Amino acid sequence: MPVKPKQEICPAGKHWVSPYKRKAIDKNGKPYIQEVKGYCSSYRTPFHEIAEREKMPLDLLYFALTVYGEARGENTISRQAIAWIIQNRVDRSHDNSYQKVVLKRTQFSCWMNGDKNYEKLKHPGEANMADKKAWNEIKKIIEENSGSTPHKGAL
DSSP, X not given: OOOOXXXXXXXXXXXXXXXXXXXXXXXXXXXEEEEXXXXXXXXXXXXXHHHHHHTOOHHHHHHHHHHHHHXXXXXXXXXXXXXXXXXXXXXXOSSOOHHHHHTSTTTOGGGSTTSTTHHXXXXXXXXXXXXXXXXXXXXXXXXXXXXXXXXXXOO
């Protein structure tokens, strides 16, 4: 049985990027699957800072921000429904990653650069009191539902 490599400890200011596979093209123009080994990276998005501030794993933050971007102004049941949809997609995905699922092209409009909600994702809960209340409720929904599918067949 192969042994999985342990996550490396990265120096201060860097974070671990897990091994992954990606499509690439060789010098002859032929496509192939490239296996990328895990590595320490210093690349950071605004979302890394939000994850640190919220004390939330980055992958889980993408889950929470998607619910926030798609259902910030909706009621609790609507927010839970969006969370269930995302969880179902992760459960059915080979990636098993919230970030990869929610960032897939055309899946959730809040992640499209031209969408009015995209900029709000960079400052969750900061616009006004209603926004702050929505962000806090969404974090509770995510905490309660991450890792389990509360409603199979929500899609």
